[in-house]
Amino acid sequence: MVLVLADKGFISLDVEYIDGTKIESKANKYTFVWRKTVERNRTRLMDKIRILLEQVDEAIAQENSIKDTSVEFTSCRLSDIVDELKEALERQPATKDKEEKKALRKKKKQVRELEGYRDKLIEYDNHLDTLGERNSYSKTDPGATFMRMKEDAMKNGQTKPGYNLQIGTENQFITDFRLFPNPTDTLTLIPFFHSFQYRYNRLPNICVADSGYGSEENYRFMQENGIEAFIKYNYFHKEQRPRYTPNPFHAESLHYNEGEDYYVCPMGQHMNRIGTKRDKTASGYITESARYKAKRCEGCPLRGSCFKARGNRIIEVNHRLNQYKRQARERLLSEEGIKHRGRRCIEPEAVFGQIKYNMAYRRFRHVGEDKVTMDFAFFAIAFNIKKM
Numbered sequence: 001m002v003l004v005l006a007d008k009g010f011i012s013l014d015v016e017y018i019d020g021t022k023i024e025s026k027a028n029k030y031t032f033v034w035r036k037t038v039e040r041n042r043t044r045l046m047d048k049i050r051i052l053l054e055q056v057d058e059a060i061a062q063e064n065s066i067k068d069t070s071v072e073f074t075s076c077r078l079s080d081i082v083d084e085l086k087e088a089l090e091r092q093p094a095t096k097d098k099e100e101k102k103a104l105r106k107k108k109k110q111v112r113e114l115e116g117y118r119d120k121l122i123e124y125d126n127h128l129d130t131l132g133e134r135n136s137y138s139k140t141d142p143g144a145t146f147m148r149m150k151e152d153a154m155k156n157g158q159t160k161p162g163y164n165l166q167i168g169t170e171n172q173f174i175t176d177f178r179l180f181p182n183p184t185d186t187l188t189l190i191p192f193f194h195s196f197q198y199r200y201n202r203l204p205n206i207c208v209a210d211s212g213y214g215s216e217e218n219y220r221f222m223q224e225n226g227i228e229a230f231i232k233y234n235y236f237h238k239e240q241r242p243r244y245t246p247n248p249f250h251a252e253s254l255h256y257n258e259g260e261d262y263y264v265c266p267m268g269q270h271m272n273r274i275g276t277k278r279d280k281t282a283s284g285y286i287t288e289s290a291r292y293k294a295k296r297c298e299g300c301p302l303r304g305s306c307f308k309a310r311g312n313r314i315i316e317v318n319h320r321l322n323q324y325k326r327q328a329r330e331r332l333l334s335e336e337g338i339k340h341r342g343r344r345c346i347e348p349e350a351v352f353g354q355i356k357y358n359m360a361y362r363r364f365r366h367v368g369e370d371k372v373t374m375d376f377a378f379f380a381i382a383f384n385i386k387k388m
């Protein structure tokens with residue numbers, strides 16, 4: 001459909017306006033499975049298994065004793081242990097003694113209990129498998145993740161199962177879409193471009209999106225792939241206010257000597273480089289921040305306004321991100337940037353308005369990621385035909 005639109009000249013596929021919204025799943029809001037609860041219960045179960053095995057070990061299978069109970073038990077290992085214990089019980093000679101019969105019943109009960117624990121362990125492992133990288137999922141719709149929705153009828157911030165729907169638009173036609181389990185937009189941009197490339201065998205030349213997508217990783221990806229990014233960063237709006245005055249103590253306001261790699265603090269003291277801090281984002285991207293330290297802050301008259309920590313002031317500066325922000329600012333304030341920023345409000349936002357409020361498409365009608373994707377694909381085709 002999109003290629004037909006491109007053929008007919010409705011769109012060029014050169015520009016992509018990207019935004020996301022959350023759409024509720026068909027599943028009920030009380031079908032949640034939370035990672036933290038599963039992990040906590042699994043740890044408790046492991047302790048119970050260890051205690052039970054120690055008792056069973058004493059009572060039944062001294063000859064096959066389970067040597068190391070500190071290791072993690074898997075469901076397969078537990079099944080083997082259950083089989084061994086059952087065999088050991090079967091080998092025991094029949095008796096008519098009341099006490100011995102009672103002891104045998106107790107041992108059999110312990111084995112049954114162990115089987116129950118094994119089944120529970122399988123259940124928890126299945127939950128963790130389904131969760132993958134997510135923190136929650138719905139039992140009815142395992143593809144859906146619990147997230148806060150914009151439409152909150154009860155006004156209590158309750159999480160509901162849903163999908164983060166990302167769309168790319170051009171001239172208010174939906175050119176691309178993809179569903180994500182993560183509620184924030186930052187980590188969705190690169191996979192979304194991959195989906196665009198997979199569909200059309202190319203990438204857009206220009207991307208316009210809001211500040212939710214302005215991360216170092218995203219800026220870098222776009223620069224390396226020749227995409228002109230008109231993407232705001234946090235604070236862009238604040239900086240544009242007429243009465244905005246930068247905080248003179250903020251690291252970004254301090255003078256930086258690029259040649260000799262040092263900052264000058266508001267008192268004129270040099271802050272020399274003391275190292276590099278590396279952080280890993282949720283997607284595995286490594287960010288690097290240079291650390292600079294003032295020589296002596298004790299007795300400084302500006303100490304109270306400058307910083308609150310103990311010792312001498314240390315600042316961390318991500319030079320690469322600052323460079324991307326400078327580029328983004330230049331682009332956004334250029335004539336073309338102003339045009340794209342103006343259009344952004346009437347591109348994906350208007351499409352979401354049409355979808356959610358005029359067409360009342362606020363909830364998927366199917367269950368499972370594949371079916372939900374198909375659900376929206378048909379909707380997007382119909383939407384584009386209607387718009388033609």
Ligand code: SF4
Pocket residue numbers: 265266267268269294296297300301302303306307313
């Ligand atoms: S407190 Fe330290 S870093 Fe801040 S202005 Fe004074 S000397 Fe400079």
